[in-house]
Amino acid sequence: MPLSVLLVDDEPLVRAGLRAILDAQPDIEVTGEAADGAAVLPLVRQLRPDVVAMDVRMPLMDGIEATRAVLAAFPEPPKILVVTTFENDEYVYEALRAGADGFLLKRAHPAEIVHAVRLVASGSSLLFPAALRRLAAEHGNPGARAALERAALTGRETDVLRLMARGLSNSEIAEHLVLGTETVKTHVSAVLAKLGARDRTQAVIAAYESGFVTPG
Template sequence: MSEIRVLLVDDHAMMRAGFRTILSLEDDIVVVGEAATGAEAVAAASALAPDVICMDVQMPDMDGLEATRAIVADPAMAAAVLIVTTFDRDDYLFSALDAGASGFLLKNAGPEQLVSAVRVVAGGDALLAPEVTRRVIARFSQPAEAAPEAARPPVTLAEPLTEREAEVLRLMADALSNAEIAERLFIGEATVKTHVSNVLQKLGARDRVQAVVIAHRSRLV
């Protein structure tokens, strides 16, 4: 992807202006539009075909969760939705994931975290703020009638992870992006993507979030 097209959705004009300023400094990111409500977001997503939508939650008319659900459900829209909210609430977090959001970031994140998050979800990966990763793991690691941790059998992999894949999985569990993993391991980002893809396949996971959940449940990390 040569250029990442971003739609900003927030009912506060000052917040949109701040995000625009941060993202516009990047050569590979262009802000193609803004919206102040969920309904406007759905219309703008259809008209502008962004790659990533930075979506607030609390907005008039239609909230960001409902807008996310509408956008993700429409096969004509290929945008990845990154929820960016002030509120570190479990109901928002899990509702966003259920609605199909690709990422969840808090507004107290630094500018570099916002830029990194946009790139991660644009590349087809899932991203969670480090503050909420453990809560997601705890939620999805517990079956309806939870057995004690020690009593849960580990997942048996059809094909074991290589040493490098296990290392990549541990860094995924620390909420590192592909670029950050590449830098940490001194390898190319394309190589990291290959390792991540292999990890997802071997774990039977649909995305990075589920892979991390499985890894913790299976005591792989």
């Protein structure tokens, strides 16, 4: 079955453009649209999409609140891909902290948009490390360092977290550390559990906010 996508954006032209790009792929199908975050929850219940492409700035309910609502309502929620105009948008960072799986710029090339949907649907996070570093530097969290210290990561787990923060995939981390991919997956799972992070995105944010990994 093709990947199902729900488009959420208050601009009809943006939705139409994304629909044209995604529906042109044999393995992706846009199954619904919404013009505001307030309509997301009932549509997710009805359509059960694999991915929600979510604008962050909308008039009634923004993408941050809509993301929180979806993640709280479903034990196995859809993947949420934040779509934004500006990569340094504060709303983007808050959406990622709320649990979004990554973000995509509206000006991205069609091939990048298709790749982003496939990537988050597969369970990977889509981050732009340079942009995330800048955002984290501007939104430090004083309690993050103490939380990371309490997590008591092993030496190998700290290595894996640093490479995750650079945006490396499991296979790239495995190659870098000369480990098997399954071993890396085990370490990633341990890092997420110890940090209390829902996914890689939240773990990477914790790494930057704590100063464990520094911008640049």
